[in-house]
Amino acid sequence: MAEGGPSRVLLRGGAVVDRGGVRRADVLVDSGVVAAVGDDVPIDGAAVLDCGGCWVGPxxxxxxxxxxxxxxxxxxxxxxxxxxxxxxxxxxxxxxxxxxxxxxxxxxxxxxxxxxxxxxxxxxxxxxxxxxxxxxxxxxxxxxxxxxxxxxxxxxxxxxxxxxxxxxxxxxxxxxxxxxxxxxxxxxxxxxxxxxxxxxxxxxxxxxxxxxxxxxxxxxxxxxxxxxxxxxxxxxxxxxxxxxxxxxxxxxxxxxxxxxxxxxxxxxxxxxxxxxxxxxxxxxxxxxxxxxxxxxxxxxxxxxxxxxxxxxxxxxxxxxxxxxxxxxxxxxxxxxxxxxxxxxxxxxxxxxxxxxxxxxxxxxxxxxAGVMAPGAPADLCVIDPGERWVVDAGRLASRSRNTPYAGMELQGRVRHTVHCGEPVVIDQEAQR
Amino acid sequence: MTAHLLCVDDLGPDGVEAVLKLTDSMVEVGRRDIPKVPALRGRTVVSLFYEDSTRTRLSFETAAKRLSADTMSFSVSTSAVKKGESLRDTVLTIEAMGIDALVVRHASSGVPWQLAAWLAGSGVSVVNAGDGWHEHPTQALLDAYTIRNEHKAGSLEGLRVGIVGDVKHSRVARSNVFCFAMLGASVTLVAPPTLLPASLDGWPCDVAHDLDEVVGELDVCYLLRLQQERMTEALVPSLREYAFSYGLDLARAQRLPAGALVMHPGPINRGVEIAPEVADLPCAVITRQVANGVAVRMAVLFHLLTAPADGEVRLDG
CATH class of the missing domain: 3.20.20.140 (Metal-dependent hydrolases)
Known part of the structure; x- marks a missing residue:
């Protein structure tokens, strides 16, 4: 958990995916672990990440x-x-x-x-x-x-x-x-x-x-x-x-x-x-x-x-x-x-x-384990399966540019990534 | 759209025909007292050779000079590239000097394609003077021209051409198969399986493994050079064994049909792919190939660097 980052994050409005299946639910992350998964998780001071239309999984x-x-x-x-x-x-x-x-x-x-x-x-x-x-x-x-x-x-x-x-x-x-x-x-x-x-x-x-x-x-x-x-x-x-x-x-x-x-x-x-x-x-x-x-x-x-x-x-x-x-x-x-x-x-x-x-x-x-349940480590990936995007080699975060997909249109993009409770990627932007 | 000559396919049948026709004019120029015309005056042709080659390089430089182009020559040892020197930097540096054509030879297949991509929009024409095992289009054109002029048929249409030897590692073979087939010849590759490419899917030719079986029906017997290192790669047991099966000795040469030609891109290994006495027969047109090389390269440079709107060829300015 990076210093100064929110300790509570609510991933709201997505479809939760794990070994058990796929279901509509919000996911609350607190202190590096999943704290709650459900329909009516209160915001209660948490930073909210919009997951509408997305898959929220491990x-x-x-x-x-x-x-x-x-x-x-x-x-x-x-x-x-x-x-x-x-x-x-x-x-x-x-x-x-x-x-x-x-x-x-x-x-x-x-x-x-x-x-x-x-x-x-x-x-x-x-x-x-x-x-x-x-x-x-x-x-x-x-x-x-x-x-x-x-x-x-x-x-x-x-x-x-x-x-x-x-x-x-x-x-x-x-x-x-x-x-x-x-x-x-x-x-x-x-x-x-x-x-x-x-x-x-x-x-x-x-x-x-x-x-x-x-x-x-x-x-x-x-x-x-x-x-x-x-x-x-x-x-x-x-x-x-x-x-x-x-x-x-x-x-x-x-x-x-x-x-x-x-x-x-x-x-x-x-x-x-x-x-x-x-x-x-x-x-x-x-x-x-x-x-x-x-x-x-x-x-x-x-x-x-x-x-x-x-x-x-x-x-x-x-x-x-x-x-x-x-x-x-x-x-x-x-x-x-x-x-x-x-x-x-x-x-x-x-x-x-x-x-x-x-x-x-x-x-x-x-x-x-592949479970999205309270107590699970808060390593999460939020995917927008519908987003179309064009690979721009110049905008990749890697130091190198050797992608064979430059200029190609792909469908499906990672919207947010949470690592050990820290939102490291929000709306496709790396946070540090 | 800048014109390049990367492979014979770039020209297409019409382009090949145009270059071969132009070659006749260039041969005529070569016979003059002063074998020089002002056609490319003020143009700059650079040869960039990453691999040793005496004849191809001299042939291109002579061709450019006979057309009054300015010539520059870059000789780069392959070791510089292996040390990580960027090919792209070298090429863009040369381009910045203001040039019209870049004649490139490289031991790696595909380099002329990489250069053409980096030079897109620069107006520089890239001419492939041999890339790896891949293509050597001016060799194919000079071979086609030689066959047309030296064989009594006067054309490749319907001729039976055997390409004998190390096809796998040969850019000459790759260019010639496609060029000869484009001009109507029926091509047979003659080699042990170890010296053939892994796949011949899409190649317009037949394959034979026994030279004795096909030699009596060849209008052109085209012999490829066998490199010494093929023995250490276990591709053939020995030079002697290779000559035994695939060398054109006198007995085999005598079985060629009347009027058949014996060709070789040089340099020849006498006693390996060709017996010494066969290399000196009148039907062996190996030095004619070299002589035609200059005229064909003049034709190629002229074809790429001038765009006659009316299709008329003006060599004398």
Whole structure:
């Protein structure tokens, strides 16, 4: 709770959405928790946020955010990234460890946690599985877990060595943490910078086949069976990957997975003009893969939408297509893209499930409960599902501008965000 | 609307026809005692080469000079780009000097498209002198011109053209497939699967894996250069093995139909994609390709930088 902010906030006139259903109700927030949910909550000195026509639900949770700090502050900082998160309705983000230095030691974990303490959302700090994400030696996972790290990943690269990954999974079992994999077999991907297919062939751009992702999903499903450990698959992008996870879940393995807003809305055809805004890893795939990702999100195979928000400064993205760093912004557009991409205009529960309580349950966060009731943490997101807006890259809160959606009209916008009882976004404006 | 030449498709069949027709006039200029015309006097053509290339660069610069354009040349090592130097800053700096055309060569596919986007509204024409594995439109035009002039058919219509070798990594192959098909040729790619693109969806051509099976029916046998590094990528076992299956040796060359042409974009690996004695046969028109390169590039620059309202070509001012 920021100093001087109202301690009591009334979210009035919206439809409350949680695991229990959707109902007309006002929500009173007091001292960082939900104090009342109902029809006739008295104003009683509370600051009033108009929620007319809106869905009022638990704050969104992003399992996959690159905040770039420490080391790449020209692209993003914890402060700017958390502001973008708040504007996108997120009250919790998981900061990826591929910083410089990597988050593979207690010192860096503490540094990012300290930066996160004053951010506009909760910053869950993730740790690297291996030292410097080099895929050679295990990082001190027990020590980092003790500091509060719940998720470990070498994101940006997959752990290539099957034996090392097996050991990591076994070692992490008693720590109660989640190991998450960036699925990409380096040998088969062979440095490909977009999806290998008709477009890469015509464009003369080195491609990576869908199988480079699927091979590692397949291996780690096998390792989940071998070790009994939980595995979370990051940013799945191919039909084959979705099928593999569907089968693994059916056979009772403890696997979870996420997909990004861009993989459910864009295809590799978008790369045809060599606009580096569309260069991302895993790469954009053909329509059949995009459709499989959508289907996986709708049938429960894919647990969460995660942004893979990956800021890059303008100069880096002005390199040739094959030399520009992969990645695109995601936090401020994720909700609208999920709403539109999956056609959830009549299904706010599914929208919040995919963006809030399901990702929270992957990590075992309190928000996994998904209840809007007295006593619940006052992390809230208010969405106007009808508002149409045009993405203006110049007005994004992120320090970077690398959105592929610039100039595009989207439907659905976050109106207010409340974090730990503090209204951090009011009427689409960040409050600090 | 500024005219660019990024790929052959930009010209369309009419544009290709216009450039090939103009090339005849440029060949004539080249035969004069003083092979120079004032057509582009006062215009500035800049060559921006991020990749080493002797012949293409000299060819463009000679072409510009024969049209009396002022020429500037920027040579940039690729290492500067890898260090993070902004391509955009370089290009906007050059543009600020007041130029008319930018001839660009880059090891990365798509760079001419990025430049054209950054230069939108500046009035500068971008000419692609080869981008990565993607396109090399002036090579395709000079090859089409060479076939038209050297083959007895006098046209590509109905000719059977085999493009042999490393199609996957070849900008020449990509430009030629689409250019030759546009002009009515029937194109067959001849290569092992490892040297073909992953997908040929939408490509106007057939595929063969056995040169011996098709060589007897080729009106044009177009050989691509095989780079040494393809061996380390396990794409072919060895140069010897490649020559065994896909090299145009004398026995194979003798099976070509009467009047067939042997072509190569250069530089050639004698003994790999082409046997030394085949490279010296009269049907091998490799040096004709180089000679026509200057005239075709003159035609391209003239076509892009002048807009004759009445369609009449005035080279002599």
């Amino acid at each position: 704050g969104l949770v992003d399992l996959h955010t690159h905040l770039r700090q420490p080391g790449r502050e020209e692209a993003e900082t914890v402060e700017t990234g958390s502001r973008a998160a708040a504007l996108g309705g997120f009250t919790t983000v998981v900061a990826m460890p591929n910083t410089t230095p990597a988050i593979d030691s207690a010192a860096v974990v503490r540094e990012v946690m300290a930066l996160g303490a004053t951010a506009l959302c909760t910053v869950e700090v993730s740790g690297a599985i291996t030292v410097d994400r080099a895929g050679e030696r295990l990082a001190p996972m027990a020590e980092l877990a003790r500091l509060g790290v719940r998720l470990f990943t070498d994101d940006g690269t997959g752990v290539q060595d099957g034996r090392l990954m097996r050991r990591a999974l076994e070692y992490a079992l008693p720590l109660g943490v989640v190991l998450a994999q960036h699925c990409e077999d380096d040998a088969l991907a062979a440095g490909g910078v977009m999806h290998e297919g008709a477009w890469s062939s015509r464009m003369g751009v080195p491609g990576q086949p869908a199988e480079a992702e699927e091979l590692m999903v397949m291996r780690d499903v096998t390792l989940a069976r071998l070790t009994g450990a939980r595995v979370h698959f990051q940013h799945l992008s191919t039909a084959g990957s979705v099928d593999l996870v569907r089968l693994a879940k059916r056979s009772g393995l403890a696997v979870t997975c996420e997909a990004t807003p861009h993989h459910l809305t864009l295809t590799d055809e978008a790369c045809q003009g060599y606009d580096t805004a569309f260069r991302v890893n895993p790469p954009l795939r053909p329509a059949a893969d995009r459709d499989a990702v959508r289907a996986g999100l709708l049938d429960g195979t894919i647990d969460a939408v995660a942004t893979d928000h990956a800021p890059h400064d303008q100069e880096a993205k002005e390199r040739p297509f094959d030399q520009a760093p992969p990645g695109m912004l995601g936090l401020e557009t994720a909700m609208a893209l999920t709403l539109g991409g999956l056609g959830l205009g009549d299904d706010p529960q599914r929208l919040f499930a995919l963006l809030s309580w399901q990702p929270a349950s992957v990590l075992g966060l309190p928000a996994a």
